[in-house]
Amino acid sequence: MSKSQSSDEGVKRTVRTTVWALLGMxxxxxxxxxxxxxxxxxxxxxGKTATSAQVMSAQERDxxxxxxxxxxxxxxxxxxxxxxxxxxVIAVHPGEIAQARFRFTNTSDVRSSxxxxxxxxxxxxxxxxxxMECFCFQxxxxxxxxxxELPLVFQVDPALxxxxxxxxxxxxxxxxxxxxxxxxxxx
Amino acid sequence: xxxESTHAVLQPNVGTAEQHGHHSAQMPTGIMRWxxxxxxxxxxxxYLLFSLLMLxxxxxxxxxxxxxxxxxxxxxxxPEFFNQMTTMHGLIMVFGAxxxxxxxxxxxxxxxxxxxxxxxxxxxNNFSFWLLPVAFxxxxxxxxxxxxxxxxxxxxxxxxxxxxxxxxxxxFIMSIHLAGISSILGAINIIATILNLRTPGMRLMDMSLFVxxxxxxxxxxxxxxxxxxxxxxxxxxxxxxxxxxxxxxxxGDPVLFQHLFWxxxxxxxxxxxxxxxxxxxxxxxxxxxxxxxxxxxMVYATASIALLSFVVWAHHMFTVGLPLTxxxxxMYSTMLIAVPTGVKVFNWIATxxxxxxxxxxxxxxxxxxxxxxxxxxxxxVMLAIVPADFQYHDTYFxxxxxxxxxxxxALFAILAGAYYWMPKWTGHYADETxxxxxxxxxxxxxxxxxxxMHFSGLAGMPRRIPDYALQFADFNMxxxxxxxxxxxxxxxxxxxxxxxxRGGEKAPAKAWEGAEGLEWTVPCPAPxxxxxxxxxxxxxxxxxxxx
Numbered sequence: 092m093s094k095s096q097s098s099d100e101g102v103k104r105t106v107r108t109t110v111w112a113l114l115g116m117x118x119x120x121x122x123x124x125x126x127x128x129x130x131x132x133x134x135x136x137x138g139k140t141a142t143s144a145q146v147m148s149a150q151e152r153d154x155x156x157x158x159x160x161x162x163x164x165x166x167x168x169x170x171x172x173x174x175x176x177x178x179x180v181i182a183v184h185p186g187e188i189a190q191a192r193f194r195f196t197n198t199s200d201v202r203s204s205x206x207x208x209x210x211x212x213x214x215x216x217x218x219x220x221x222x223m224e225c226f227c228f229q230x231x232x233x234x235x236x237x238x239x240e241l242p243l244v245f246q247v248d249p250a251l252x253x254x255x256x257x258x259x260x261x262x263x264x265x266x267x268x269x270x271x272x273x274x275x276x277x278x
Numbered sequence: 279x280x281x282e283s284t285h286a287v288l289q290p291n292v293g294t295a296e297q298h299g300h301h302s303a304q305m306p307t308g309i310m311r312w313x314x315x316x317x318x319x320x321x322x323x324x325y326l327l328f329s330l331l332m333l334x335x336x337x338x339x340x341x342x343x344x345x346x347x348x349x350x351x352x353x354x355x356x357p358e359f360f361n362q363m364t365t366m367h368g369l370i371m372v373f374g375a376x377x378x379x380x381x382x383x384x385x386x387x388x389x390x391x392x393x394x395x396x397x398x399x400x401x402x403n404n405f406s407f408w409l410l411p412v413a414f415x416x417x418x419x420x421x422x423x424x425x426x427x428x429x430x431x432x433x434x435x436x437x438x439x440x441x442x443x444x445x446x447x448x449x450f451i452m453s454i455h456l457a458g459i460s461s462i463l464g465a466i467n468i469i470a471t472i473l474n475l476r477t478p479g480m481r482l483m484d485m486s487l488f489v490x491x492x493x494x495x496x497x498x499x500x501x502x503x504x505x506x507x508x509x510x511x512x513x514x515x516x517x518x519x520x521x522x523x524x525x526x527x528x529x530g531d532p533v534l535f536q537h538l539f540w541x542x543x544x545x546x547x548x549x550x551x552x553x554x555x556x557x558x559x560x561x562x563x564x565x566x567x568x569x570x571x572x573x574x575x576m577v578y579a580t581a582s583i584a585l586l587s588f589v590v591w592a593h594h595m596f597t598v599g600l601p602l603t604x605x606x607x608x609m610y611s612t613m614l615i616a617v618p619t620g621v622k623v624f625n626w627i628a629t630x631x632x633x634x635x636x637x638x639x640x641x642x643x644x645x646x647x648x649x650x651x652x653x654x655x656x657x658x659v660m661l662a663i664v665p666a667d668f669q670y671h672d673t674y675f676x677x678x679x680x681x682x683x684x685x686x687x688a689l690f691a692i693l694a695g696a697y698y699w700m701p702k703w704t705g706h707y708a709d710e711t712x713x714x715x716x717x718x719x720x721x722x723x724x725x726x727x728x729x730x731m732h733f734s735g736l737a738g739m740p741r742r743i744p745d746y747a748l749q750f751a752d753f754n755m756x757x758x759x760x761x762x763x764x765x766x767x768x769x770x771x772x773x774x775x776x777x778x779x780r781g782g783e784k785a786p787a788k789a790w791e792g793a794e795g796l797e798w799t800v801p802c803p804a805p806x807x808x809x810x811x812x813x814x815x816x817x818x819x820x821x822x823x824x825x
Contacts, residue, residue, distance in 0.1 A: 109500055112500055112501075116500065116502075116504040120505045127534050137533055137534075210526075265526070265527030
């Protein structure tokens with residue numbers, strides 16, 4: 092082809108620039124995952140709560156309003172356990188410390204481990220839901236047929252937006268043996 | 279003969295035109311000629327024929343879907359297979375039919391419209407085409423595997439596509455990677471060609487709208503294909519290597535998948551429509567015998583649509599549980615896209631205004647595009663309204679919307695382009711009578727198929743189900759009849775194409791009276807090598823943006 096020398100140079104330059112842009116987008120894609128995590132941690136966007144015990148909020152208790160906290164449980168796949176919320180709805184004042192009880196039952200006759208993963212809706216409420224003590228911070232082990240009661244100690248931050256009157260905390264049970272075998276929990 | 283070929287091997291790149299004619303006589307013959315070709319016209323033809331084949335493969339799957347939905351209850355296929363059909367139909371039409379067809383048109387027409395002898399990187403061009411048959415061979419082979427092919431919808435949401443996916447999913451991921459690499463290499467080639475190989479004197483604002491829209495599309499491909507590659511790689515790691523990007527059990531987040539997918543997915547839908555805008559912007563002026571109204575505003579509108587496509591992705595996920603602020607932001611940014619799109623439709627209509635219009639087949643398809651794409655655009659604005667979308671989400675209303683923008687939108691524009699440039703490719707005009715039959719049966723078929731879907735969707739019929747409640751029966755029966763009419767009408771196109779290749783009315787270099795552009799200065803059919811010396815281009819006379 093009678094492409095001139097200068098256009099050959101130009102093609103090389105363009106290809107180099109586009110390949111750099113491409114690599115930039117690859118890096119950007121990889122960065123999107125941690126960025127999403129940080130973004131969600133700051134905004135509570137995905138309804139996730141803290142993964143370790145939090146300190147109490149020192150803000151004054153707001154006696155002028157009530158927040159209904161609904162506790163729901165779901166069994167994930169493949170774990171022969173039952174998780175029940177013994178207190179299904181608790182009405183609290185923002186700032187008040189409250190406790191809810193959950194019962195874990197292993198319905199099979201073999202020892203196994205599981206973990207309850209929490210999610211709060213509406214998601215804007217997630218970062219205002221503070222947990223001082225929770226079974227969800229670590230995995231549980233249950234002998235076959237064993238049943239235990241575990242508490243959740245929590246506080247709804249008085250900074251919770253006024254338009255949120257109900258918070259739903261959903262726990263989903265997942266088998267931990269599989270997760271551990273596959274590489275562990277991503278904190 | 280032997281000494282001649284030795285000669286060709288020893289001096290492969292002596293760059294005179296005469297040498298080239300001689301050289302091509304030494305080219306491999308038979309199948310190897312097509313496997314090894316680096317000629318932009320031959321690769322363009324390969325792309326177009328491949329996409330035509332995929333159109334019929336994906337179309338057959340659509341007809342399996344429509345046959346099953348003809349009546350309520352399960353008649354022909356099991357739900358598991360039905361799910362594979364909806365998934366494969368979407369994947370094949372998006373990645374195998376529409377996108378390669380546009381790349382094929384780009385290969386054929388961009389060098390000829392900018393006065394270049396070939397694409398900038400001919401060997402890469404060959405490679406990016408031949409990745410496609412491999413990619414789709416792998417994808418189609420999953421249907422025969424144990425557990426079946428992909429069954430999670432073309433959007434392959436996690437955890438449907440990870441935790442609950444069939445074992446063949448890793449093959450699906452491989453084929454998406456290959457198709458993605460093919461698109462990226464094609465995009466690099468197109469950018470390098472447009473930016474460096476324009477004939478002397480042709481400025482960017484002198485390029486045809488088809489070249490412009492493809493340049494912008496290529497940048498979109500460079501920007502979002504890596505995101506698609508990233509998201510399928512994360513799926514692969516989740517499935518096979520124990521990571522938890524999208525698995526809540528391991529601390530991941532399935533919603534992250536949707537954000538990543540649609541960050542790719544929304545620009546992707548513009549990748550499938552911007553070149554269509556370019557084709558229509560050439561055909562309408564030709565048959566209205568007027569210059570395109572508002573050339574510069576067309577370029578800026580295309581660029582605005584491309585930029586806006588990066589900030590609207592979450593309108594696909596309004597029901598996933600976004601904060602109110604995010605819903606409002608994505609609602610308004612989505613509605614903003616109607617402005618540059620409206621500019622385009624306005625400009626096409628203004629071009630038609632007081633034109634000397636004739637209705638040859640390419641023009642029929644282009645006008646059909648303008649009318650029916652606008653219907654799809656309008657239902658898009660309806661879907662952008664958050665509270666309304668809560669009702670429409672995942673119903674047949676959405677199916678109606680995106681089929682209106684993709685079938686009488688993207689596909690009609692491709693067909694319009696095929697009829698428009700067929701004289702240039704084959705040397706013969708497409709059969710006008712058969713073309714008209716093709717157009718009118720397609721229009722009737724497309725509207726019979728997709729218009730009733732608006733109603734079944736508004737009445738609450740969900741997407742991707744093999745069976746449905748009795749009140750949707752009439753609408754579905756009409757859709758199925760329309761679907762079969764549309765599907766079989768496309769066979770007329772094959773007939774037209776074969777007829778034009780074999781013979782027919784001979785076309786002069788400038789096949790259409792009102793056509794402009796450098797491609798109409800070379801003979802019909804275009805010789806294997808064109809513009810080996812750059813053609814003369816005087817912006818004051820030749821530019822579509824001249825005053």
